Amino acid sequence: MTPEELAMIRQAATDSDLFAQVFEQYKPMVLTVIKAYYIRDFALDDWLQEARIAMLKAINRYDGSAGSKFGPFFRMVLLSHVHSLLRRHLAQKRSADATAVVMANPGAILPPSFASGQRIEDNMVLRSELAGYVASLSPMERRGLLVVLNDQGEGALPYRRAIERSKIKFTQFLSQQLN
Structure with a gap:
């Protein structure tokens, strides 16, 4: 590594424009490394931000006086x-975060005691079992349920019977889950 390159890398720790220039130089290597990994809900921007953090660590720790090159060192740190x-993502204590599914409006279909968070464990079990309830509905009942959930009052008339049946099945489902 030339003395100019070494000086540029050392200066990149405090100069954001120079840091961006060095990062762009090594970006193809970064993209090659990160395409082999997947973390749920991690976008490319998140990966690039993490790569910038790793580059900052590498710049602060790099000592090129022995003639080693920065690229392989940065790759190792990355x-x-x-x-x-x-x-961290796959840690057992975070497994619920990794497998959680966001509900748009849980208050629309859950009783107030569940939606308020008073019974968190029951709420989590109920959410995981809702797929079984939906699977028990006929296609017509599912369409009726969607009409109700999307608050389309004018579209509910053709599905009136299906909506009533889905309400009855939902009441039965809730009573089974709560007992």
Whole structure:
């Protein structure tokens, strides 16, 4: 590594424009490394931000006086950083976060005691079992349920019977889950 390159890398720790220039230089390597990994809800921008964090760590720790090159050192730091992210994401205590599904409006279909968070464990069990309830509905009942959930009052008339049946099945479903 030339003294000019070494000076540029050391200066990149405090100069944001120079840091961006160095990052762009190594961006193809970063893209190659991160395409081998997947973390749910991680966009490309998130990966690039994590790569910038890893580059800052590499710049602060790099000592090119022995003639080593910065690229392989940065790659090693980046891989270590990605593996730490994966360990954190896959940790058993965060497994609920990794498998959680966002409900747009839980208050629309859940009783107030569940929606308010008073019974969190029951709420989580109920959410996981809702797929079984939906699977028990006929196609017509599902369409009726969607009409009700989307608050389309004028579209409910053709599905009136199906909506009533889905309400009865939902009441039965809730009573089974709460007992």
